[in-house]
Amino acid sequence: xxxxxxxxxxxxxxxxxxAIAQAGYSSLPAFAEELGCSRALIYQYIxxxxxxxxxxxxxxxxxxxxxxxxxxxxxPNGATGEVTRLEEQLGQTGERCEQLEAALAADRGxxxxxxxxxxxxLLEALQELCRAQRQAGDLQALSRGAARCEExxxxxxxxxxxxxxxxxxxxxxxxxGERDSAEEALRAALELAExxxxxxxxxxxxxxxxxxxxxxxxxxxxxxxxxxxxxxQRWWPRWAARVALAAIDEQAGELRSAEVYIEDAExxxxxxxxxxxxxxxxxxxxxxxxxxxxxxxxDYAAAAREADRxxxxxxxAGLPDQVREATLNRAIVALRTGALDRAEELLGRLxxxxxxxxxxxxxxxxxxxxxxxxxxxxEPAQARQLAQQGIELGNGSVSGQIVAEAELVLGxxxxxxxxxxxxxxxxxxxxxxxxxxxxxxxEAFARLQxxxxxxLAGERxxxxxxxxxxxxxxxxxxxxxxxxxxxxxxxxEDAPGEQISADTGKDQP
Numbered sequence: 001x002x003x004x005x006x007x008x009x010x011x012x013x014x015x016x017x018x019a020i021a022q023a024g025y026s027s028l029p030a031f032a033e034e035l036g037c038s039r040a041l042i043y044q045y046i047x048x049x050x051x052x053x054x055x056x057x058x059x060x061x062x063x064x065x066x067x068x069x070x071x072x073x074x075x076p077n078g079a080t081g082e083v084t085r086l087e088e089q090l091g092q093t094g095e096r097c098e099q100l101e102a103a104l105a106a107d108r109g110x111x112x113x114x115x116x117x118x119x120x121x122l123l124e125a126l127q128e129l130c131r132a133q134r135q136a137g138d139l140q141a142l143s144r145g146a147a148r149c150e151e152x153x154x155x156x157x158x159x160x161x162x163x164x165x166x167x168x169x170x171x172x173x174x175x176x177g178e179r180d181s182a183e184e185a186l187r188a189a190l191e192l193a194e195x196x197x198x199x200x201x202x203x204x205x206x207x208x209x210x211x212x213x214x215x216x217x218x219x220x221x222x223x224x225x226x227x228x229x230x231x232x233q234r235w236w237p238r239w240a241a242r243v244a245l246a247a248i249d250e251q252a253g254e255l256r257s258a259e260v261y262i263e264d265a266e267x268x269x270x271x272x273x274x275x276x277x278x279x280x281x282x283x284x285x286x287x288x289x290x291x292x293x294x295x296x297x298x299d300y301a302a303a304a305r306e307a308d309r310x311x312x313x314x315x316x317a318g319l320p321d322q323v324r325e326a327t328l329n330r331a332i333v334a335l336r337t338g339a340l341d342r343a344e345e346l347l348g349r350l351x352x353x354x355x356x357x358x359x360x361x362x363x364x365x366x367x368x369x370x371x372x373x374x375x376x377x378x379e380p381a382q383a384r385q386l387a388q389q390g391i392e393l394g395n396g397s398v399s400g401q402i403v404a405e406a407e408l409v410l411g412x413x414x415x416x417x418x419x420x421x422x423x424x425x426x427x428x429x430x431x432x433x434x435x436x437x438x439x440x441x442x443e444a445f446a447r448l449q450x451x452x453x454x455x456l457a458g459e460r461x462x463x464x465x466x467x468x469x470x471x472x473x474x475x476x477x478x479x480x481x482x483x484x485x486x487x488x489x490x491x492x493e494d495a496p497g498e499q500i501s502a503d504t505g506k507d508q509p
Contacts, residue, residue, distance in 0.1 A: 003072075009049075012072065014046070017349070036059075090125045093118070126148055127164060130149060133145055134168060142171070166186070170189060176358070177361070189205040190202065202237075206226065206241075209225050217436055217437030240282075253440030255297055258289070265282075277317075283317075284314050284322050310326040311330070328366075328369075331350065344370075347369055361402065368405045371409040374413075375416050384414070414426065423453045427446050427453060428446075430446040431443055447469035451465040452488065455488075469485050470485030
């Protein structure tokens with residue numbers, strides 16, 4: 001790392017920010033106070049504008065619990081180095097394979113045997129490389145590596161290797177937003193895994209396939225893919241199926257059912273005679289769903305606690321994807337509770353992660369929620385730009401939710417500028433897409449905003465629209481949205497029945 005160059009100082013800044021977050025500090029200003037420097041200076045360190053002096057870097061290392069070398073070594077986590085080593089090994093093995101295939105041996109049988117042995121060696125190196133690329137989060141490289149693995153596995157008629165290549169290809173396609181490719185690869189992998197009676201691979205393929213089907217709004221197909229694992233002999237598929245079904249029910253607005261599945265999953269995990277590492281991983285994914293359910297309900301105090309717990313568990317288990325999910329949940333809580341500076345910091349962190357990993361889903365969600373934050377600080381024009389960016393990313397993502405959320409923010413941004421016709425156009429697109437994908441909370445939120453727009457336009461049907469949103473929110477248990485609907489309708493908090501004020505609708509926010 002060349003600290004004389006801005007890119008080197010910027011990389012050091014990123015590591016300092018990551019260390020502060022991992023150490024559990026609530027904010028950068030809080031850490032600056034602990035360190036004994038100004039807020040401006042800590043931001044300059046992180047932005048690479050000012051080089052950290054050695055004594056100050058030693059103090060940062062002490063406060064965050066990292067070794068000094070971790071901040072300045074070329075590859076502190078070893079992932080890049082491992083990939084480089086494997087790529088070099090792969091290159092050498094590939095050269096050997098080409099040499100053997102090109103050689104004209106007198107005995108054709110011996111030549112073919114040598115070529116097959118070289119292919120086998122190349123396949124093994126590729127498999128190891130794919131595992132390293134997946135762990136490093138390099139989805140583009142993983143997609144290319146999986147394609148090469150698949151080609152060699154077919155040449156060697158190696159069904160287990162082909163199954164593994166298809167699983168890698170499906171995982172990469174999900175992150176790269178290639179929904180059809182993901183589903184095709186995962187269905188083929190599942191068929192092979194069932195033929196080979198490989199229970200772990202069956203579980204992996206079903207879990208990934210459920211994600212794709214759920215994101216496409218095919219909830220009953222997703223349930224069908226998960227249900228066979230409920231009564232599996234081993235504990236791992238049983239808890240995973242319950243967590244998957246909880247996520248599906250949460251999306252469909254069946255929050256109590258989702259909670260029951262999570263409670264059941266936690267019981268399965270607690271009763272399992274399993275190594276500590278496996279139980280920790282299972283607990284993290286169950287906790288992730290708990291946090292999502294609290295967010296869906298609109299209980300932001302509970303959602304903050306569950307997200308903090310998820311972050312702690314995921315960091316301990318070494319699961320970076322769930323650390324990111326926890327950070328996303330924290331950002332949404334900050335948005336919805338008015339802590340907009342905190343939301344900005346967390347969303348910035350998510351954008352950096354998304355860029356490094358090539359994760360379109362995460363990048364799209366970060367753009368959408370940053371747009372919502374900009375509306376909150378009175379910058380609807382910039383919010384519209386980010387919402388459009390979210391739509392572009394969402395159109396290239398497996399998750400249809402991103403486009404729906406982006407249309408919602410776009411409508412809210414137009415509404416903030418009193419551009420009612422434009423607002424209604426996007427809010428209705430959001431409502432229809434959310435209804436089709438069974439994104440019940442997004443649908444209820446869009447109906448509320450549509451009611452506000454109709455009220456500003458002086459349309460009497462706004463009352464019916466808000467009532468529909470309120471009824472959907474009540475049915476699903478979205479407490480915050482039901483409360484917003486009550487306020488919009490002008491119903492007193494302690495009213496025994498529905499009493500809409502005669503003045504309601506004239507001056508709606």
